[in-house]
Amino acid sequence: MENINEHNVNELEAMRSQMQLLKQKLDNQEIINDQLLRNAMSGKMSWIRKYIWFELLVLLPLCTLNFVGLKLMNPGLSIWAIASILLLVLVEILLDFYINNMSASDWQSENLLQTADKLVKMKKLRLWQVGLSLPVAIALFVWLFSGFEDKVMYYTVIGGIVGGVIGLTIGIAILIKMQSTNDSLISQIREMKDIQE
Numbered sequence: 001m002e003n004i005n006e007h008n009v010n011e012l013e014a015m016r017s018q019m020q021l022l023k024q025k026l027d028n029q030e031i032i033n034d035q036l037l038r039n040a041m042s043g044k045m046s047w048i049r050k051y052i053w054f055e056l057l058v059l060l061p062l063c064t065l066n067f068v069g070l071k072l073m074n075p076g077l078s079i080w081a082i083a084s085i086l087l088l089v090l091v092e093i094l095l096d097f098y099i100n101n102m103s104a105s106d107w108q109s110e111n112l113l114q115t116a117d118k119l120v121k122m123k124k125l126r127l128w129q130v131g132l133s134l135p136v137a138i139a140l141f142v143w144l145f146s147g148f149e150d151k152v153m154y155y156t157v158i159g160g161i162v163g164g165v166i167g168l169t170i171g172i173a174i175l176i177k178m179q180s181t182n183d184s185l186i187s188q189i190r191e192m193k194d195i196q197e
Contacts, residue, residue, distance in 0.1 A: 081144040
């Protein structure tokens with residue numbers, strides 16, 4: 001009888017140690033999953049950083065070359081209108097860097113709810129940026145187009161309007177994609193916090 005009790009106690013001890021080992025493995029697995037999720041969320045934001053660098057390194061120089069060519073075709077254009085438009089483009093890019101700034105520590109910090117709040121603020125600032133800069137851009141282009149002198153430049157104005165509509169459509173599509181990326185990350189953070197609680 002004593003042998004049976006001792007055997008049962010040994011089995012219970014072995015089961016207890018196996019349960020403890022299993023619990024440690026699950027805790028480690030949860031930490032690894034949490035870290036992978038944070039890295040995945042950071043990766044989702046990386047396309048926005050790449051796009052902003054593309055704006056600075058490709059779009060701004062192309063825009064500058066375009067306006068230099070336009071000025072050479074029509075010397076009567078206001079250099080101030082061109083400079084103002086290029087300055088607006090540069091300010092927009094710098095605002096994009098400021099608004100969309102997410103550091104690696106934002107994803108690694110213990111409080112992801114602060115990161116979610118930062119993502120919500122980012123969405124609002126983007127909408128403010130578009131709401132304020134679009135009327136300014138339209139006014140600057142009206143100023144620029146008012147400098148065209150002859151009928152040949154009429155077709156340039158039509159081309160500029162068509163290009164503006166296409167650019168606005170692409171810009172809105174990129175804005176919508178940025179906003180949906182933020183929405184996705186915010187919901188992931190909230191789901192993650194709900195699971196942990």
